[in-house]
Amino acid sequence: MNADAGRRVLPVLFALLLVVTPLAWYLPFWVTGVFAGLVLIRAALVWQRRPLPPRWLLVLALLVPVGFLWLTLKTLVGREGGVALLVLLAGFKALETGGLRDWRVLLALGFFLAAMPLLFDQSPAAAVWLVVSLVALTWAMARLAGNPPRAGWRQTATALGLSLPLMLVLFFIMPRLSGPLWSMPPSRQTAVTGLADDMAPGSISRIIPANTPVFNVVFDGAPPARRDFYWRVRVFDRFDGVRWYEAGTIREETLQLLGGQPYRYRITVKPERRRLPVLDYPAENAPDPAQLQPGLTWSSRRSTAEETIRLPAEGRSGARLAEALDPARLAHYLQLPPGNPQARALAARLRQRSADDRILLRGLLDTYRSQPFRYTLTPPALQGQIVDGFLFGSRQGFCEHFAGSLAFLARAAGLPARVVVGYQGGRFNPDGGFWQVRSADAHAWVEVWLPSEEAWLRVDPTATVSPDRIAAGAESALPVLQPTVPVIGGAPPAWLGRWRQMAEAWSFRWQQWVVGYDADRQRQLFRRLGLGDEVSAPVVLRGLAVGMLLGMVPLLWWWRRRPVADPLASGWMAVRRRLRRAGIALAPSDGPQDVLGKAAGLAEADRIELEALTQHYIDWRYRGQPASAAEIRTWLRAVRRFRPRQRAA
Amino acid sequence: MLPFRDTLRGWLLRRLPAVGRQRLTQQRIYLLPTPFGALLLLVAAAVWVGALNYGVSLAYALAFWVLALVCVSILMGFRQLHGLVIACEGWAPAFAGDTVGFQLRLTAPDTRLRRLQVHVIGSSTPVGGACELRGGMNAELTLAVPAERRGRLPLPPFEVCTEMPFGLVRAFAYVRLAETALVYPRPVPDTGRGRRQSGEEGAAVRFLPGNDDFAFLADYQPGDPLRRVAWRHWARRGSLVTKRFDSPVAQGVVRLDWADYPQGMDAESRLSRLTWRVLECERRSEAYLLRLPGMTILPGREGSLRALALYGGPSA
Structure with a gap:
């Protein structure tokens, strides 16, 4: 067994290299480097038919990278650690692989490794690479079993092609679990995108690094008006003079949602530090794994941050958020650090002038209307008394400046207030039938508690300054910014927008049907296919039976297809097909001579070519003149090139 | 397994x-x-x-x-x-x-x-x-x-x-x-030792089936040459008979006999030795005649070896 593997094993090493390539993006760079080096060394040994290094040397050599891995990642389990260790072990396994059985073990390991990049990325590109990996692995398998390269390709294509429909059936019908069997150790946060934990001048500009999609929403039924698209993510209830943040002390015992229009929708989102956006205001029952947090926000129970989840959600738009605040909580929402005397004076002045708290609130908002405030994403930096600096100095800013200053004014005027950050707006994708919210839609607004009504009121000061920002989104609100902020600046050309929309629709479908295909989605599909309302054993069995019958169709076709025994006959059939396509009527009974006779109307060169082809065919077929395999190959090549045309009339 | x-x-x-x-x-x-x-x-x-x-x-x-x-x-x-x-x-x-x-x-x-x-x-x-x-x-x-x-x-x-x-x-x-x-017996060299040395060797068989003189008519056996069939007899009587000829024992015809070996020798050893002798004769192009108990085999490599292979078996 040792000797006969020979150079047939090189495809195994090639396939392993292909499989591991995408991991280079996710693992410490040297891990894949070491792996590639080990595999190439093995390939060189195979090529030169040299013996393997001694095993004790390998074990010693393995200790170095594994130790280094421990030093780099501080762990050998979890996603990065575990996968990196597996890749290193596979590399060293390649260097001690001798017999056919060993090579097959290595190949099976390759199939396992092919799953590893999927832990990091499930984009369509990852799927394409998975197919490439599978083709390479299967071909290596065919080569290892002793097939010549071309026959190996053919068998690989046949086997993978025939198993594809079966795979799809299993993929969609086999039951999915709604939760994990055991939890995975949390992985290191490599990059933080999205909303910040706190809000200080400039922080929102940080969260618009690009116009990347954040979440998608499909409404069951009509959606609310676009101006009501407020997606809560966090509530900041404390201000320290520089930043607003979550004190983590909100308690809500007496919260009540009154009136409003109920909406049902499905949201597809990747939690950001376990936070989930939710449409103002969410209903009390949060579906697993969402969890209702104080401040009416959602968090995810799961610790796996990168996992995209799909949730059904319910909310009420335009509802009244009633809450009876006790003195302790009143004081909490009125707390302000010292400083910003001008703003305090303004608030006190307005307070004295107003008869009730609604008039007071309108007076506070009028401040932004009566003065020349400007909405811009590139405001001047503020230091020290930042609220005074903004209200009486620069008067330029974006949502967080407006929201922060209004909340300050309200508190100074004796109205409990808090800042809510999240997303405002969204864009409808008509191809996919969903709304998409992007990072550029990040927004901050204020909730003010009116003592006379004992309810929280949503107040968006940005809307008073730049109503377009609320009605049409950040892109159209900022026409002047196009040159400096290209990412969110202005509308792209129409064709590009159209193209981008289609791409988004496809990626949405990919997200919905492949990456986010879960127990819930499966139930929906079963219902749509009429298999049953739930994922139960009889329904799954029924689905598998129907699906397998459909999946067997190509298999049946393959089973009935017999390769043509005689290349000469198949070549002659091809000649006849070409002639018929050129408009020459041939009867099935026509022999070669009849065909020549009927093809007299061909162009001169084509007719001569046909005569030559036919003559060879007659000689080999009927005159018993033996033809060598090379001659037949040449003849078949000529047949493939033969494209006859009728003589021009 | x-x-x-x-x-x-x-x-x-x-x-x-x-x-x-x-x-x-x-x-x-x-x-x-x-x-x-x-x-x-x-x-x-x-x-x-x-x-x-x-x-x-x-x-x-x-x-x-x-x-x-x-x-x-x-x-x-x-x-x-x-x-x-x-x-x-x-x-x-x-x-x-x-x-x-x-x-x-x-x-x-x-x-x-x-x-x-x-x-x-x-x-x-x-x-x-x-x-x-x-x-x-x-x-x-x-x-x-x-x-x-x-x-x-x-x-x-x-x-x-x-x-x-x-x-x-x-x-x-x-x-x-x-x-x-068909598997022939394994040839075992037999250079004469162990073979029974007896004087009656010449007397046991006087004649070898030969071509020279007409001896008698025998019932037709499948395989008999057609030119020896007594066609006149067939025309008259309706039964096929073959003419048999005898020739006197020629010098140098080797007789290979089951009985050449001592009484106590077992059958397989005898057959192996006889096989070797048949092959030996064939190699030297000597005429030979094989006799096994109950049958005399006409000269010829295939026939002799076949008889030796199947001797004592159910289809012998």
Whole structure:
């Protein structure tokens, strides 16, 4: 067994290299480097038919990278650690692989490794690479079993092609679990995108690094008006003079949602530090794994941050958020650090002038209307008394400046207030039938508690300054910014927008049907296919039976297809097909001579070519003149090139 | 090999009829995963569990694709054998202790590439060979079956198997062809020692069947030359008789007799020595005459060796 593997094993090493390539993006760079080096060394040994290094040397050599891995990642389990260790072990396994059985073990390991990049990325590109990996692995398998390269390709294509429909059936019908069997150790946060934990001048500009999609929403039924698209993510209830943040002390015992229009929708989102956006205001029952947090926000129970989840959600738009605040909580929402005397004076002045708290609130908002405030994403930096600096100095800013200053004014005027950050707006994708919210839609607004009504009121000061920002989104609100902020600046050309929309629709479908295909989605599909309302054993069995019958169709076709025994006959059939396509009527009974006779109307060169082809065919077929395999190959090549045309009339 | 597998195989072999040529159909073809196939299924299961746990949807696709691949390769393995026709084209006789080469011909029903292996079942030393069929050709394969003792040697049941195309599934079929080869006794050199030295050697047989003088008429035996048939007798009486001629014992005709050996010598030793002497005579181109108890064999290598091979057997 040792000797006969020979150079047939090189495809195994090639396939392993292909499989591991995408991991280079996710693992410490040297891990894949070491792996590639080990595999190439093995390939060189195979090529030169040299013996393997001694095993004790390998074990010693393995200790170095594994130790280094421990030093780099501080762990050998979890996603990065575990996968990196597996890749290193596979590399060293390649260097001690001798017999056919060993090579097959290595190949099976390759199939396992092919799953590893999927832990990091499930984009369509990852799927394409998975197919490439599978083709390479299967071909290596065919080569290892002793097939010549071309026959190996053919068998690989046949086997993978025939198993594809079966795979799809299993993929969609086999039951999915709604939760994990055991939890995975949390992985290191490599990059933080999205909303910040706190809000200080400039922080929102940080969260618009690009116009990347954040979440998608499909409404069951009509959606609310676009101006009501407020997606809560966090509530900041404390201000320290520089930043607003979550004190983590909100308690809500007496919260009540009154009136409003109920909406049902499905949201597809990747939690950001376990936070989930939710449409103002969410209903009390949060579906697993969402969890209702104080401040009416959602968090995810799961610790796996990168996992995209799909949730059904319910909310009420335009509802009244009633809450009876006790003195302790009143004081909490009125707390302000010292400083910003001008703003305090303004608030006190307005307070004295107003008869009730609604008039007071309108007076506070009028401040932004009566003065020349400007909405811009590139405001001047503020230091020290930042609220005074903004209200009486620069008067330029974006949502967080407006929201922060209004909340300050309200508190100074004796109205409990808090800042809510999240997303405002969204864009409808008509191809996919969903709304998409992007990072550029990040927004901050204020909730003010009116003592006379004992309810929280949503107040968006940005809307008073730049109503377009609320009605049409950040892109159209900022026409002047196009040159400096290209990412969110202005509308792209129409064709590009159209193209981008289609791409988004496809990626949405990919997200919905492949990456986010879960127990819930499966139930929906079963219902749509009429298999049953739930994922139960009889329904799954029924689905598998129907699906397998459909999946067997190509298999049946393959089973009935017999390769043509005689290349000469198949070549002659091809000649006849070409002639018929050129408009020459041939009867099935026509022999070669009849065909020549009927093809007299061909162009001169084509007719001569046909005569030559036919003559060879007659000689080999009927005159018993033996033809060598090379001659037949040449003849078949000529047949493939033969494209006859009728003589021009 | 696992004991139950032997039992199962024994049971299958007992049910196996001996046929002239075997066409492999679903009744004859068995399919089992190889260790590699089982390992790959295990990998698919591991990927599936991982996908289940971490909710990696594309990993489901990988696990199911590998599973479907194994299933499809079962069918592909089955197709390697399905429709294959196996026949025995002949054999070359051999001496006990040598091997008999049974010539097998494998004919494929289509042009698909096939790589097959053939092993004799239950042989202590591995007997078998491999062949490749491509382009609708048929292939020949010689099974060198060890011949342990003289007599008739039936072609033992053998297994046709393949792990194509991926080595994941082993498709195999047991075949028993009704073909029997002849095994001559193992020649043992006999240079004269141990042979009974007696004076009556010349008197025992006066005449050898020869060509010279007409002696008598005997009933026709199949194989008698037609020109010795007494046609006149046939025309008159209606029965076939053959003219027999005797010639006097020629000088140098060697008589090989069962009775040449001491009383106590067992039959196999006698046959082995006689075989050697027949071969020796053939080698030296000497005329010889073989006598076994109850029969005298006409000179000729094939006839003599055949008689020696089958002596005492049920069909002797």
